[in-house]
Amino acid sequence: MINILNEKYIMNNNLEIPKVGLGTYKLTNELEGVELIKAAITAGYRLIDTAKVYENHKIIARAIKECDVKRKDLFITSKIWNKDHKYEDAKLAIDTILNELELDYIDLILVHWPTKYRNECYKALEEAVEEGKVKSIGVSNYQKHHIEELISICKIKPVINQIELHPALRNQEVVNTCKKHNILVESWGTMIRGKCFEIEQIKKLALKYNKSEPQICLRWAYQNGYVIIPKTSKPSRVVENTMIYDFQLNDEDIDLINSINEFRDGPDPDNFNF
Structure with missing residues (x-):
């Protein structure tokens, strides 16, 4: 049987990231959260996506400890929230994330939204890579102009841009910009x-x-x-969300999807939490 949970992409720093992971937004009930994450890891998930603002790092830490899986086989992503984007605040936030997750390093940390202090935050992330605290760094919710600006000043290219992306928001301009710079695209809100x-x-x-x-x-x-x-609060959906290998959308299907009127379901990255 094909298991897409075993499939990986190679990022622009030559490290690998699983193609499919578990989103944990709103997963804040400790008992339910631990059981769901354990069920996901047991099912074969190795990428777990979280963020400081989700307030579930400790839940994830507990679930990892209760699972029989080696640290090197997991890929943990977190994000630095907007209020912590000034340089010194970002440095502190990185250490807080490490402590809350009870890990020696984080596989990937992202700038959560492109606030006016985004470049200070990214500088702190670059230093965290040099210090061995973080393996890879990237961004989230960056538009074309944010990416082009960052590329012009960064020492370490972002490996990924996590954006709202689904059949009703194809976001082609941002996708094309990421491809131009060999930056992977990660979809949040995939199920709208x-x-x-x-x-x-x-x-x-x-x-x-x-x-x-x-x-x-x-x-x-x-x-x-x-x-x-994909995120879910139901363990039964953990496996269902991976059962997408046995069919393929054809050109006619893609044309049908492209006929959906586009709309943004989440915040506008150019006007959010500045």
Whole structure:
């Protein structure tokens, strides 16, 4: 049986990242969170995506300790929240993340949103790589102009840009910019935060392939070469979200998806939390 959880991309620093991971946004109940993460790791997930603002680092730390999996086989991503983007605050936030996750290093840390202090935050991340605290660094919610600016000043190129990306927000300009600079694209909100059930084109494809609407969205992102981090609060969905290897969207299906009127479900990166 094909297991997409074993598949990886090679980042621009020659390190690997799993193509599929577990998103943990809103996973704040300790008992439920620990059990869900353990179920995901048992199912084969190795990428776990979190953030300082999610307030679940300690839940993830406990789940990891209770699983029989080697640290080197896990890929942990976190993000530095907006209020900590000034240089000294970012340095402190990196150490706090390490302490809360009870890890010697983090595989990937991202600048969570492109605030006005984003470049100070990124400088702190570059230093964290040099200090061995972080293996890879990247950004989240960066638009084309944010990426171009960063590329012009950074010492270490971002390996990834995690953006709102789904069949109703194809975000092609940002995707093309990332490809131009050999930066991987990671999709958040891939299932449109539940709104996929309301979109006729997605419902039609779900019926055609006898799949759920979330699976259609995940297949679309996977087929486009994006890292995907579906989140769920239900252990049964942990496996279901990976069952997207046995069908392929054809050109006609892609044209149908491209006919969806685009809309942003999350905040506008150019006008958020400055």
